[in-house]
Amino acid sequence: MTTVMQEAARCLLCEDAPCSKACPAHTNPAKFIRSVRFRNVKGAAETIRENNALGAICARVCPTERYCESACTRAKIDGPIDIGGIQRYVTDMERKENMQILHAGKENGMNVAIIGSGPAGLQAAATLRQKGYGVDIYEKNAKAGGYLTYGIPEYRLPEAIVDYEVQRIVNLGSNIKYNVAVGKDITMDDLKAKYDAVIVAIGASAAKTIPMFEHNICTESAISFLARAKENKGKLDDLPDNVLVIGGGDVAMDVVTTLKKLGVTHVTDMVYEEFSEFKASKKELEGAQKEGVTIVDGYVPTDVRQNKVTFKHRKIDSEMTITADKIILAIGQKVDADGLNIDIQHNEIPFRKVRFHTKDPKVFATGDIVDGDKTVVYAVQKGKEVAEEIDRVLGGQDND
Ligand SMILES: Cc1cc2nc3c(=O)[nH]c(=O)nc-3n(C[C@H](O)[C@H](O)[C@H](O)COP(=O)(O)OP(=O)(O)OC[C@H]3O[C@@H](n4cnc5c(N)ncnc54)[C@H](O)[C@@H]3O)c2cc1C
Numbered sequence: 001m002t003t004v005m006q007e008a009a010r011c012l013l014c015e016d017a018p019c020s021k022a023c024p025a026h027t028n029p030a031k032f033i034r035s036v037r038f039r040n041v042k043g044a045a046e047t048i049r050e051n052n053a054l055g056a057i058c059a060r061v062c063p064t065e066r067y068c069e070s071a072c073t074r075a076k077i078d079g080p081i082d083i084g085g086i087q088r089y090v091t092d093m094e095r096k097e098n099m100q101i102l103h104a105g106k107e108n109g110m111n112v113a114i115i116g117s118g119p120a121g122l123q124a125a126a127t128l129r130q131k132g133y134g135v136d137i138y139e140k141n142a143k144a145g146g147y148l149t150y151g152i153p154e155y156r157l158p159e160a161i162v163d164y165e166v167q168r169i170v171n172l173g174s175n176i177k178y179n180v181a182v183g184k185d186i187t188m189d190d191l192k193a194k195y196d197a198v199i200v201a202i203g204a205s206a207a208k209t210i211p212m213f214e215h216n217i218c219t220e221s222a223i224s225f226l227a228r229a230k231e232n233k234g235k236l237d238d239l240p241d242n243v244l245v246i247g248g249g250d251v252a253m254d255v256v257t258t259l260k261k262l263g264v265t266h267v268t269d270m271v272y273e274e275f276s277e278f279k280a281s282k283k284e285l286e287g288a289q290k291e292g293v294t295i296v297d298g299y300v301p302t303d304v305r306q307n308k309v310t311f312k313h314r315k316i317d318s319e320m321t322i323t324a325d326k327i328i329l330a331i332g333q334k335v336d337a338d339g340l341n342i343d344i345q346h347n348e349i350p351f352r353k354v355r356f357h358t359k360d361p362k363v364f365a366t367g368d369i370v371d372g373d374k375t376v377v378y379a380v381q382k383g384k385e386v387a388e389e390i391d392r393v394l395g396g397q398d399n400d
């Protein structure tokens, strides 16, 4: 087995490192790997945290094969450096030794409300606290983290790691108000009256559906199932023996793998894409196949009667009907901004602002609500950028 030091020793410490350019959060693996080689773990942790307040989470869930590791120079020689693994080692040491890396800035007297405590909201809070802003996060759920807590399965991201990262952001002086749904328990106008700026970071929390499944009593959405599995710590007593899953992305792979880990005997996954065009990462797909999930590619549902679904192949003349005890739809997530009365500006003002401003100059938006179903590291970067934009505007530098 390769040790972290041996893996770090393989790194070429490239000038102008391509791994760094490929990271959406602009983390600099070359710099933190160099620190690891000199056994300076604190220096390595500082480099990771400089750009990512959720570095321990990203070390576990980042699709590195799509980002830093795909760009790694060593990939063309004998395989990419295990950047995620080294980041995990550094952040594990940081936790073990209780290193305090991030610090709150001098209070500047201004306050920001953040709606939503997913990665975008949490990172925005960390960046704003470092700049001296007072931060209150309003979260509709009983726990913080968004899909980190209520989506990504425990076997990939332990709850203890999410709790640890959230606590570090609370320790910076961010205040989280739990069980408060903005638009229902409190209005946007209340927040606008109380704060200098409001960030809407509510993600994409509603499940997409296919009209024929809308009122089907045998059907549940992927995010509802995964949230229940996490909340109940894997003890679901309503699981039948034969489940049909529709969808072929990473969320679908989480569903089928979780079903298998919970002991469901027959898990069949029907996927629109063919294997050559699969959306799920290779790692997640292989994990599902290892668990014994039956994956059938290239089929679209054409009819549903109770628990019987008929599929047609997209390209060849083939039809099949599957009878299952339960159907889970994993075809993506969409925004539910009911009651928030926000309108994100598109293409009306310069690009830099389009991504974060709404029609109300006090209200900003970031994360999956703006960019769609993306990744944790992407939401982290957008959380940082919205905080910087607010600092620019409230700091009086808004000259546009
Ligand atoms: C099952 C699943 C697995 C995933 N796996 C990965 C992975 O392995 N790697 C990866 O990089 N990405 C993964 N993703 C994607 C990633 O989790 C998201 O891109 C990311 O969480 C988006 O962050 P966000 O902060 O914009 O929104 P979210 O994480 O959705 O957080 C939004 C928060 O806002 C809160 N909220 C919503 N409305 C209100 C309201 N009205 N008032 C108060 N609070 C509100 C919600 O409760 C939630 O806490 C996965 C997603 C899912 C669903």
Ligand code: SF4
Pocket (backbone or CB within 6 Å): 010, 011, 012, 013, 014, 017, 018, 019, 020, 029, 030, 033, 071, 072, 073, 074, 081, 083
């Ligand atoms: S691209 Fe690969 S080899 Fe080069 S610095 Fe980054 S991790 Fe090291």
